[in-house]
Amino acid sequence: MQRHTGRDMWDMDECQSPRMGSVILGVDGGASNTVCVCIPAAMPFNDPLPVLARTVAGCSNQNSVGEDRARETLERVMSQALLKARRRRSNVCAVCLAVAGVNHPIDQQRMLDWLREIFPSHVKLFVENDAVAALASGTMGKLHGCVLIAGTGTIAYGFTSDGREARAAGAGPVLGDWGSGYGISAQAMTAVVRAYDGRGPETVLTNNILDFLGLASPDELIGWTYEDQSWARIADLLPVVVESAESGDEVANKILHNSVGELASSVKAVVQRLELGGEDGKHPFPLVMVGKVLEANKRWDIGKEVIDCVTKNYPGAYPIHPKVEPAVGAALLAWNAIASELDGDIRNVQ
């Protein structure tokens, strides 16, 4: 495959279709891939949202692939989305990049700087952590409330209406994200080893996990984990743990209950720091739930248990399961910011 420089990509784009109206680009750069959507800037939105184009590329976390490759991936996914939507760069009125690995204002500024090299000064630019897009995917782009993401990893992220933000967890397996898919699976494998050693109770997790992995003995689990310690590979055991809990296994049930406690505690830490529930803790706020750990299973619904646990302290928390993906959340975030600005302008004129 030929590698395009940033300039090539965008020049190629500019000789495409004629101007057909303003658009917004939303990008979600996660741990394994990068998704870009192109939506019309016109409002109000219909349901379902009119996504003009959607493109996918590899990882754009600069901590994983380096800054140059991250930038190239982000440029490519955006230019291809415009191409597919038959729009030109001059049609773009706003861009929101929500990328994993953006944790500091320095990261943010660096990305804003090179985005500005591509898009002229009237284009609104936003750079955020990918958790922010997940929140926006549940709130139609409004940055208010708390999002809980629990997939391979887990993080809770919250915003107040006046722009304060807070996060909890999201620190990775070494630093104890035990409520995540990785955390649940690692605890389940540990329980198998403990039962085998005679250090813990017997559990159906032993047979179920060995069957799932095609291993003959718990001894072989050690070799299996050393082979490749990727978190996603370990987190793939999640359905086996849920199934074991649903069959009544006490060890598996205890692991899932712990996970609920951990996830709820991340949410409560964010809500408390931001006082999202107001002084009496009863004010309403959105709690956006994202990721495979929180999706409903047959009887064991981790997401529902987490919500029950949070609403005991914060009865105003209203759960939202987003109907759109985080890339659309990123686009909505940009759309919402433009709309707020227009509102402000109108108010200022009045």
Next chain:
Amino acid sequence: MQRHTGRDMWDMDECQSPRMGSVILGVDGGASNTVCVCIPAAMPFNDPLPVLARTVAGCSNQNSVGEDRARETLERVMSQALLKARRRRSNVCAVCLAVAGVNHPIDQQRMLDWLREIFPSHVKLFVENDAVAALASGTMGKLHGCVLIAGTGTIAYGFTSDGREARAAGAGPVLGDWGSGYGISAQAMTAVVRAYDGRGPETVLTNNILDFLGLASPDELIGWTYEDQSWARIADLLPVVVESAESGDEVANKILHNSVGELASSVKAVVQRLELGGEDGKHPFPLVMVGKVLEANKRWDIGKEVIDCVTKNYPGAYPIHPKVEPAVGAALLAWNAIASELDGDIRNVQ
């Protein structure tokens, strides 16, 4: 540096000093380096043991460096020990390799096969897991009792007099070796993140760990762990955790108490499976304690707490803190096996 093939090394050796008596080679191949000692085969031994030569080389765990390099390292460290002791290969009457990564009879047989290519058939050869050498280092080479190793990782390994063996833990961080130096340090770092998030109690671990690592904020811990996830690097925080506990910090004390429980539970699992304490649990057996986690600190003595915990169930357990290193344990193991054989021969003659 010139690389020698196996044959070169040993030929070079054979043109050295004249025959000066039989010797035994003991090799301890751990996670980071390989130590070989050469001791006289004559008995009884004096205290301190007369180590004729000691040589050190890199890692010889074949899971980490591959079989060829592991073999080359082991050959080099042995040939250099003989050279230094001014002995020839024909002086060797027994060799014991105790190497990390030897977990299956297949690994054992493969190493015995190539050792036999070097040493003629009258030389006694032994290949064991490195935990076995640690046990032997406390029992003058007798394989009876239980060893607890708690350094960067942790494992409990036991033998009965009639040759049965059992192990517990030793499965690595993913599979929950929480009593180890890595486990203690990872829990301490997790406690710092939880306190910072508002998910856990305040702790002096925050200031102490940040100072030790030269970081300004708990935020930076995430980046620090992602930079390099080597277990040893994380386990190096152990003294900071012990110091924090000794200063009265509740969080650090709880982590160390958990570690004691984990380590004692590994020992008890092995002792129970092998019935080392006999039917009433009161029979005497050696409990060999090895590794930096078990070494005495000022007030907080993890090793002593583990012993107290084990002896509540097994009052016959008598702790041994080896005075010699595991490589000497490996040599003693070979020495002991030869001595037992001679005893047998004498009894058979009588």
